[in-house]
Amino acid sequence: METWFDEFNKQVFSDTLPKVKISFNNTRRQLGLFYWGRGRGIGIKISLFWDRTEEQYRNCLLHEMCHLYCYDRGWVGEHHGARWQNIAAYAYNKTGLYIQRCEDITGWEAAGEANKEKLKAVADKKNAPAILLDLCYPSRHFIVKTTRKVLQSNKSIDSNCVLKTAAGSYKVFVSDAPLFASWQTSRSVHRGYSYDNWRYERDIKPLLDNAIEIDSLRKLFQGDCNCLGINV
Ligand SMILES: [Zn+2]
Numbered sequence: 575m576e577t578w579f580d581e582f583n584k585q586v587f588s589d590t591l592p593k594v595k596i597s598f599n600n601t602r603r604q605l606g607l608f609y610w611g612r613g614r615g616i617g618i619k620i621s622l623f624w625d626r627t628e629e630q631y632r633n634c635l636l637h638e639m640c641h642l643y644c645y646d647r648g649w650v651g652e653h654h655g656a657r658w659q660n661i662a663a664y665a666y667n668k669t670g671l672y673i674q675r676c677e678d679i680t681g682w683e684a685a686g687e688a689n690k691e692k693l694k695a696v697a698d699k700k701n702a703p704a705i706l707l708d709l710c711y712p713s714r715h716f717i718v719k720t721t722r723k724v725l726q727s728n729k730s731i732d733s734n735c736v737l738k739t740a741a742g743s744y745k746v747f748v749s750d751a752p753l754f755a756s757w758q759t760s761r762s763v764h765r766g767y768s769y770d771n772w773r774y775e776r777d778i779k780p781l782l783d784n785a786i787e788i789d790s791l792r793k794l795f796q797g798d799c800n801c802l803g804i805n806v
Pocket of ligand 1: 637641653654
């Protein structure tokens with residue numbers, strides 16, 4: 575959610591919105607809420623009651639951010655008035671998200687208790703730290719984007735992981751677990767990127783050695799590899 579907030583802040587509000595607390599609740603009637611004042615500070619709450627898609631969560635967050643925008647400009651009590659409508663229309667223009675005043679919830683399913691954690695994970699997905707794992711063995715490196723959970727379920731990798739550098743939500747670990755030493759050079763990691771040593775030395779290592787360049791590294795992945803599946 576924070577990552578989406580930052581994205582929208584940049585895309586729609588030219589980075590002018592103040593950072594606010596984003597939290598979750600479980601109300602049936604309000605999908606989202608912008609609150610302020612009386613010692614509560616200001617913040618946004620998103621309901622996890624309904625089974626919503628990622629786009630619906632994004633939509634809801636952007637809607638509340640428009641309220642934050644109005645509040646921040648001193649238009650307290652604007653609600654869904656003309657100035658709110660203006661910024662909502664502008665947001666639609668920028669993002670293609672039509673942030674209706676009220677979403678039609680006909681036919682929506684309540685998420686149910688068992689589903690709550692899963693939903694929260696969807697809403698929170700982009701908050702999860704991205705872990706880049708540099709799997710090295712004698713003649714080749716694999717750079718993969720993975721999650722803590724996957725790492726922990728592969729003990730032989732996890733126990734060999736060393737944090738190399740970190741920047742923003744990215745952490746880069748290196749593993750030279752014996753597991754990889756036995757791999758054929760032609761072996762590919764699902765959704766991973768394989769580099770010969772010379773190319774690794776030239777293109778990748780300088781990035782890993784310098785956390786400031788992590789954005790360049792992120793570009794290499796272009797967001798299309800979310801999880802590593804390792805067959806051991
Ligand atoms: Zn509203």
